[in-house]
Amino acid sequence: MSLYPEAQFLKSADAPSQFIEDSGAEVAFAGRSNAGKSSAINIIVNRRQFARTSKTPGRTRLVNFFHLRDSERLVDLPGYGFAKVADKMRNHWADLMADYFEMRQSLKGMFLIVDIRRQLTDFDRQMLSFAESVGLPTHVLLTKTDKLKRGQAAKALLEVRRDLGDGATVQHFSALSRQGEDEARARLEEFLAGHDEA
Numbered sequence: 001m002s003l004y005p006e007a008q009f010l011k012s013a014d015a016p017s018q019f020i021e022d023s024g025a026e027v028a029f030a031g032r033s034n035a036g037k038s039s040a041i042n043i044i045v046n047r048r049q050f051a052r053t054s055k056t057p058g059r060t061r062l063v064n065f066f067h068l069r070d071s072e073r074l075v076d077l078p079g080y081g082f083a084k085v086a087d088k089m090r091n092h093w094a095d096l097m098a099d100y101f102e103m104r105q106s107l108k109g110m111f112l113i114v115d116i117r118r119q120l121t122d123f124d125r126q127m128l129s130f131a132e133s134v135g136l137p138t139h140v141l142l143t144k145t146d147k148l149k150r151g152q153a154a155k156a157l158l159e160v161r162r163d164l165g166d167g168a169t170v171q172h173f174s175a176l177s178r179q180g181e182d183e184a185r186a187r188l189e190e191f192l193a194g195h196d197e198a
């Protein structure tokens with residue numbers, strides 16, 4: 001059973017004019033392409049292939065809005081850091097992200113999805129500064145934790161935590177083993193409720 005039985009896909013947007021009406025509350029999932037954003041969303045809403053994890057070009061480049069509950073939404077942001085993307089596309093992405101972060105009144109928090117084996121990239125830092133510039137609380141899911149031994153995973157968490165300072169909270173996560181799902185959901189609920197307890 002899904003904890004969010006009403007959850008459903010709403011719309012994909014390629015430009016601010018296509019964004020869903022800016023009311024209620026939403027939390028955005030950002031991260032490098034292939035980091036595991038869509039997989040994390042699927043675990044959190046507890047539904048397989050809710051947010052598509054396949055590499056369908058065109059879809060992953062869009063801002064995907066999902067209805068969660070009442071006037072609450074999740075937003076799957078386009079992945080970044082893909083080597084083969086042309087400059088034109090990269091500029092479009094940067095403009096779209098800047099518009100999104102600057103204009104969305106309903107945006108209550110950001111989940112930054114980071115592959116635990118890669119640590120923070122320059123693009124991740126750009127997303128952190130977008131969030132910081134608009135006073136948005138951020139929670140980092142260090143995902144694919146299942147790929148590392150326990151000791152390595154603990155070390156990676158400490159490093160990222162030190163790197164982030166007071167700027168964001170961070171946790172281990174795995175879409176495979178479901179490690180960290182309750183903690184992630186609790187943080188999501190705090191953001192949606194407008195509480196930042198970090």
Ligand SMILES: Nc1nc2c(ncn2[C@@H]2O[C@H](COP(=O)(O)OP(=O)(O)OP(=O)(O)O)[C@@H](O)[C@H]2O)c(=O)[nH]1
Pocket residue numbers: 031032033034035036037038039040052053054055060078079080143144145146147173174175176177
């Ligand atoms: N082992 C393991 N694999 C994972 C985990 N999360 C995601 N994956 C795999 O990583 C790949 C990418 O996952 P997605 O969720 O599609 O990644 P994404 O960030 O949404 O990618 P884009 O939409 O292209 O930006 C898929 O093959 C997933 O099955 C995890 O926690 N553990």
Ligand SMILES: [Mg+2]
Pocket residue numbers: 037038039052053060076079
């Ligand atoms: Mg995705």
